[in-house]
Amino acid sequence: MVKLMVNGVERAFDGDEDTPLLWYLRDELGLTGTKYGCGIAACGACTVHIDARRPLACITPVGVLEGAQVKTIEGLxxxxxxxxxxxxxxxxxxxxxxxxxxxxxxxxxxxxxxxxxxxxxxxxxxxxxxxxxxxxxxxxxxxxxxxxxxxxxxxxxxxxxxxxxxxx
Missing domain, CATH: 1.10.150.120 ([2Fe-2S]-binding domain)
Structure with a gap:
């Protein structure tokens, strides 16, 4: 189980740790502001803030986010x-x-x-x-x-x- 904060709310993800953050945000949390553009980190439509970084959610696996602070457009x-x-x-x-x-x-x-x-x-x-x-x-x-x-x-x-x- 991966524990992380999303827009200031503590969350726990108990799925496949290779699941891209984008799908967790959109499909499981209902945060649809972060868009799917290309799926290969080429367009930036899925940019979020994670701690002090701005990774692309389409290629960031949830499994690497233990303890991370994630901010989406809804939490800006x-x-x-x-x-x-x-x-x-x-x-x-x-x-x-x-x-x-x-x-x-x-x-x-x-x-x-x-x-x-x-x-x-x-x-x-x-x-x-x-x-x-x-x-x-x-x-x-x-x-x-x-x-x-x-x-x-x-x-x-x-x-x-x-x-x-x-x-x-």
């Missing part, structure tokens, strides 16, 4: 207000939408990891995710917007902490 933000999700909506990034969960998960990891992102950062990280509709310019713009929101939020938090200390 309870209210759908992660800066990347907000930027995606603001800029109407999605066209057909099929790849978007994977794109958002990859972009969120990038934005959460760095205070600022460059075009080179975006190219390096997002190259693992394919958009068959070609919305790459909108994806890039949304990532930059989200990174700006993250930085602004961090600056506001720091300013509030600074004012709180001076008021004390």
């Amino acid at each position: 933000s309870e209210k759908g207000d992660h800066p990347v999700q907000e930027a995606w909506r603001d800029l109407n990034v999605a066209q057909c939408g099929y790849c978007q969960a994977g794109q958002i998960m990859q972009a969120a990891a990038l934005v959460d990891q760095y205070d600022t992102v460059t075009d080179d950062d975006i190219d390096a990280v997002m190259s693992a995710n394919i958009c068959r509709c070609g919305t790459y310019p909108r994806i890039r713009a949304a990532i930059k917007q989200a990174a700006g929101q993250q930085a602004s939020g961090a600056a506001m938090d720091a300013d509030v902490r600074k004012r709180s200390r001076s008021d004390a």
